Amino acid sequence: MEFPKTQAEKMIRGLNLFPEFDVNIAEEDPAFTAPKIVEKGLLFSCVGDPTCVQYLGHTAGYYRLPHTKSARMFYYFFQSxxxxxxDPVVVYLTGGPGCSTSQALFYVNGPFHITNNLSLVWNDFGWDKVSNIIYVDQPIGTGFSYTSDKADIRTDSQEAAADFYDFLQAFFKAHPQYVRNDFYITGESYAGHYIPAFANRVQKGNNNKEGIHINMKGLAIGNGLTDPVIQYKAYTDFALSMKLITQSDYDSLNQLVPQCVQGIKLCGNSSGPSSACSKAFDDCTGIFNRIVKINGQINYFDIRKRCPTGPPCYNxxxxPNFLNQKSVRQALGVGDIKFVTCNLSVYDSLKTDWMKNYEVVIPALLENGVKLLVYAGEYDLICNWLGNSRWVDAMVWSGQKNFVSAPSVPFxxxxxxxxxxxxSGLLTFLKVHNxxxxxxxDQPKASLEMIKRWLQGIPL
Structure with a gap:
């Protein structure tokens, strides 16, 4: 059994990250007292193209969240x-929970990559080639987002959704030229929790005419954690099929599954105590940890790889080395705030949210015409494709029968x-090779083609 901070530290060290702080707690800044966007243009240049920033009109900014003690949410915005x-407006969310979207921006699907000498180079497969894209550091305390009061640290995805909705309202007020554009929420890993919760909040705001109507068209979840009951039950099947465990291991581990499932169901009972969610976290992550332990030096983000000397498995x-440079912080307008890549306190605070099922809000979104893409790399263990495919199949909605009977075809x-x-209809599942x-x-070209076709309504 590994408790949340121990588990978080293991994950963070595995990425070769050593954050100076657990969470960004900073003094009140009088410049950010008003609940409005405070934004500035980025002055970075790319290797071989010093005009790239002016060409794209990149910006970064803070938003003073109105329903908090003193929290500021940091974001980047890149024009298509x-x-x-x-082109559509796409929000991309990183998981963790508590990991900054700067990780995705510079290593996954953003306009730039960072070189070893901390220079920026174009990413030829950045999703900004087909969309206007926003990277948000959330929940509060993640990345450059900060507060002066620990009471602002969120404890579940619904609280984070309220902050996200407030941010979107402010963003579209500051950028009215994008209000009519199609809008999508995307992300990976723990964003499998965030994305349904955030979309549900946007839909509620639209239905109640609470503010600016957000033209939400779809959601895309990559290797996410969405329905814990189904996904934790799939761990042993995935591990056996990939020869990570023996049949004997499989039989032994499956004896732990009923207690895990029962714990998740107790956690899902809204009247149940938070202790039930904490116990479910411990019981269920215990199954995952035992699979990892059996395999010793396995990289659970990509089982093809090993970490022969232990963490880090990635670098x-x-x-953080780039973003914590004084010149970069000045360019971003973050002042003396230090960048926290992955946040232990945010991770720990969401322990009771971890085992909640956020699939339950998706059927209503589908029925309202919001399309869903669930994609997963085939060699990920922690949020594996098998568990994701099973919860998508099991989801009860008007198109379920047609989706389940639809054939799997090559992408x-x-x-x-x-x-x-x-x-079938508004729902797509994609298992990505290699x-x-x-x-x-891992597959930048295929990823860009995937998101391009999906955004444009072209069959994958």
């Missing part, structure tokens, strides 16, 4: 390299099979 006036250290890029996809937890990082 294609047609910003008509994402260029992000081809340049004539080569890059995955297998199943689609990819782990971060599909756009």
């Amino acid at each position: 390299r294609n047609k910003p006036s008509t 994402f250290s260029s992000v 081809k890029v340049d004539g080569v099979e890059a995955g297998l996809q199943k689609s 990819a782990g937890h971060w599909v756009p990082m």
Whole structure:
């Protein structure tokens, strides 16, 4: 059994990250007292193209969240390299929970990559090639987002959704030229919780005419955690099928599954105590941890790889090294705030949210015409494709029967099979070949083609 902070520390060290602080708690800044966007243009340049920033009109900013003690949410906004006036607006969310979207921006699907000497180079497969894209550091305390009061640290995805909705209202008020553009919420990992919760809040705001109508068209979840009961039950099946465990291991581990499932169901009871959710977290992550332990040096984000000397399995250290430079912080307008890549306190505070089922809000969104893409790299263990495919199949909605009976067909890029996809109506599931937890990082070309076709309504 590993408790949340121990589990979080293991994950963070595995990415070669050593944050100076658990959470960003900063003094009240009088410059950000008003609940409005405070934004500035970025002055970065790219290697080989010093005009790239002016060409794209990149910006970064803070928003003073009105329903908090003193929290500021940080974000980046990148105009589309294609047609910003008509291309959709896409929000991308990183999981963790508590990991900054700067990780995705610079390593996964953003406009730039960071070189070893901390320079920026174009990412030829950035999702900004087909969309206007926003990267938000959330929940509060993540990345450059901060507060002066620990009471603002969120304890579930619904609280985070309220902050997200407030931010979107402020963003579209500050950028009215994008209000009519199609809007999508995307992300990976723990964003499998965030995305349904956030979309549900947007839908509620639209239905109640609470503010600016947000033209939400779809959601895309990559290797996410959405329905814990189904996904935790799938761990042993996935591990056996990938020869990570023996039949004997499988039989032994499956004896732990009923207690895990019962704990998740007790956690899902809204009248149940938070202690039930904490116990479910401990029981269920125990199954995952035992699979990892059996395999010793396995990289659970990509089981094809090993970590022969232990963590780190990846080296994402260029992000904090780059962003914590004084010149970069000045360019971003963050002042003396230090960048926290992955946040232990945010991770810990969401312990009772972890085992909640957020699939339950998705059927109503589908019935309201919001489409869903669930994609997963085939070699990820922690949020594996098998568990994701099973919860998508099991979801009860008007199109369930047609979706379940739909055939799996090749997803081809340049004539080569890059995955297998199943689609019916508004729902699509895609298993991506030769990819782990971060599909756009492992298969950038296929990832860009996937999101391009899906945004444009072209069959995968």
